[in-house]
Amino acid sequence: MRSEWKVHLLALGMVIIAESIGTIRFQLGPGTVLLLPMLYALVIGMFLPSLRLVNNEDMETASPLIGFAVMFLTAKMGTSIGPNLSSIFKAGPALILQEFGNLGTIFFALPVAVLLLRMGREAVGACFSISREGSLAIVADLYGLDSAEGRGVMGAYITGTLFGAIFNGLMSGFLVNTGLFHPIPLAMACGTGSASMMAAALGPVVAAYPEMTTELTAYAASSQLLSNVDGLYMSLFLGIPITEWLYRVFKGKPVANEPHPAHD
């Protein structure tokens, strides 16, 4: 109990410091690097043990609190979906079906993670999605964020926050130049669930086809909206089960660490 109040007070202090510094953005190559308050909060936390401000008990106390804090994010995301729900019914088959392409990440990243990099359960957390806020919520709920899966999704989340926009800009620019894809499918692919990544990815597509700017932007925005609407459920009911199954296939043995609700 005393430990919990200490953790809350520390968290309050970290929020105050982090938010007072505020967002810092700077240009790097094709994209913008965003340093967000949440990142400062995380970094401050990393220094707390060496400053002897937290002990092992406090760390254990803080773990389940992450899952409860994440629920507010989920609620906030939900309230931005409702007003846009009707757009699903207006979207064409290509726009809807390409949402399943978001699962392509599993077949792309998981083999590399498990077979090549010999990663453990961190791979499950990092590979089932592009690890945005909804994915944090899912992993927090199913495995707990202090689990191996939690480290995976948290590491990938931070990577995306820092380098997602730059990487998407470079990647999209490269794919446009290969000429393999028509600009419309590329524009649809830009909407993956993160606004800054969408903007960065769309840039090169629009630059290559300036006469189609309005059309391409509309497709990207619709796809982005769809990803926001279906992302959580897509990950929960398809992404995680497929990743778990494929992980078992690669490891060739039953998984010891089955999902368990974090709040049990």
Added chain:
Amino acid sequence: MTTASVFRVFIITAVLSLVGNWLGFNINPIAALPGMIILLILVALGYWLSRVSPIKLPSIAYISALAIIASIPGVPGANLVAEYVGRVEFLSLTTPVLAYTGISIGKDLDAFRRQGPKIVVIALLTFLGTFVGSALIAQVVLKLTGAI
């Protein structure tokens, strides 16, 4: 954790977010309070449903579903939900999450250091996989339907 202590954590998280919302986005806590109370109700209700409902789903599935329904235009009060929750910035809700993560991370720091570089590589691969996967499906469907 007992239900009472979970609800206490919900309220404290809401307070932390209000402080962040104020310092980071200059939104007066009084102005943001109704939106935060709405979020608090959605979270508490969704959490409670996941505990008592015979359909075993994670609480976030319930919370998300409730939040979506509450904000569909035409549902009573949906415009108020949109207006009030709009005054709670998304990013001010992420900072407390990462603050608690920061506190708990100390015990996993070694694991993080060992896995970190690999996770960065994998994260970038997931962006590539999602992008190419979506572009491929869209390209095939649009070709098949004769749209391009």
